[in-house]
Amino acid sequence: MMRPMKLGGQELLFGEGTLAHLATLKYKKAVIVLANDVMIQNGVMSIIKGHLTTAQIPFESFIGIESDPGFSTVMRGAEFMRKHEPDLIIAVGGGSAMDAAKAMWIYYENPEIKDLVTLMDKNKFPLLRKKAKLICIPSTAGTASEVSRSIVITDDKTGIKYGIGNMEMVPDIAICDPVTTLSLPKSITAETGMDAMCHALEAIVSNRANYISDILAEKAILDIFETLPKVLKDGSNVSYREKMLTAAMVAGLAFTNVSLGITHSIAHGLGSLFKMPHGLANAILLPYIVEFNSQNESAKKIYDGLATKLGYVDLVSALKDLNHTLGIPSNLSEKLSDKSKFDENLSTLIEYALSDGCTKTNPIIPTKAQMQAIIELAYKGGQ
Template sequence: MQKIRFGTTLYIGEESLERLSDFKNEKILIVTDSFIASSDLLSRIKSYIDSSTEIMVFSEVIPDPPIDNIVAGLEYSKDFPVTILLAIGGGSAIDAAKAMFYFGKLTERFNQIRFIAIPTTSGTGSEVTNFSIITDDEKGTKYPLITDEILPDEAILDSGLVAGLPPKQTADTGIDVLTHAIEAYVSTSANDISDALSEKAIRYVFTYLERAYKDGNDKEAREKMHMASTMAGMAFNIASLGLNHGIAHAAGARWHIPHGRINGILLPNVICYNAGVIKGNYTKNTTPAANRYAEIAKFLGLNAGNTQMGVRSLVNAILALEKRLSIPKSLSEWGVSKKQFESDKNVIAEAALADRCTETNPITPTREDVISILGKSFI
């Protein structure tokens, strides 16, 4: 038996920010980063909030928010009687707000408040998931916080907020969407509903991501990628993820690589591992995951006359897309040195195996498997 919960009410389409005008006489704590706090974006969002509502802004969220950042946000707002927690930003801002919400509820500060998320990137899907990724700076490790307690009550999806996203960030976040959707599709907890969401998200990425990358003002491409991000988030909130994210959390924290970029570097090699590809050749027995990857190739219209051909076509299509998006092909191309790699690979492998996301990978990896994937991703 599986439990599927869609607990977040979505407001989508043009002028979806009008939803904020429904709130009167509230006390809204906005959680965001310093860039958004100083931009026109925040002013635009605040313009929809009724004048009867008091606003406090915590704008100190940093990328890959560490535990200290969460504590600072709670301390900053301790004397403000919050009635609505409003997260505005990419994955880091929304994840920080989720962690604040969780610990605020533990202390009964946030028991009766509404939690709303407004994503300003098209990548994490965090606005509809019960995941939050928090970093332990001292250990150089990312920890997933996974509980329905942090699922936002509402999400406002206004694609106009991502129109100015730079090409590099568009590429990184878009590849994160693709990784979410593919991992959810081959997850051991996948089902018909998560499959439908994953498939649509994958189709949208291959159709619209490059367009959004080349022209940030392509309204249709931005809208579709914004929806793809949310659909992929809904898919992996049902089915969870896999080894790609398990390694990405560990390696990204260690080497400070943007999350979508490290996912993109790893993705072709993780697919080959799950599909049973060893040194460019397939093992004698086709893995269940290989069949699933071939299904993806088929619905994308790629060459998939047999399972092996389908997997190869999918990997090649991903590599070609990442090349057009200027995603680095390897960890060394990104800037990880051989010395760093050799020093950290064992620690990263152990952290990846302990990561909650790895639990639903279609093949149970060993420490040596993870090190092998890292090695292929380094060269």
């Protein structure tokens, strides 16, 4: 049976100037969640503060979230919120800041929950919005946490990363204003942009894909393919930044409903075992996975249709060209040069990838031997 679609929370805003929506809101008190001072230095926070002042919403800021946010940071943030009692939480930043804010929201509203494991059980996942609503303002065009039901939080005691998904966590309001991404460095622009491409390309061949997710994913793929190289060349162009940010959000609407595939399964493992950045891992892996998935007849048909629209004979060549233009390596060994360390961790990586939640929606569920062959090929490169 089809799973219900949820296309964002209460409101989606996208485009230049949409931060001004904040000035129209009616809340008593806000807590702003920031990873670091980047959004203060680049002037985005002064725009946000200006709009909140117009709306007469007093606010406090929680600053300090590491990449791959840890559970203790989440609990600190929840405590901060309990002290200030906001009825509005505003996350401004990339995936880590938004994921952490979503998690802080859960523990702020439900102080009786003391661990991460409880959230893994969908029967025990609490209802939210008893105390506050959540606005996400992304500062990267990639993760789409602003419209997703997912978070990744690391248990700092064990080092285990928990991927938790529940539609309760879809933020109430997403504001995708390209002003937040104008100062994003080239490498992060490229890697997060390819994460968004990967979301759309995995969603469109997911075995849960549907009519609506296909429309969203295809538009995102075509727009990202065309726009990402332009953004890299001219990062201060607001209309390119706007198209990327909107396309990444649209890719998020698709994947959060129909899930992903084994590019993400392997990338999650590479992140845990080698600290490889998520977007970079996805970008390198993607052509290899498209090649593997092409053994599935319906996936191949979808890939071929996309390639034609992009002006290519096959999608693998299109993705290799795109990676080359973006300066992304053609294989994993260029980033993970210690071969013996890679070999030592290979069996764990295979196990992680096979058991990852994204594997079950890939068009082909790989055997252990197939997963090993894919990873080894992506490591050394070639056909």
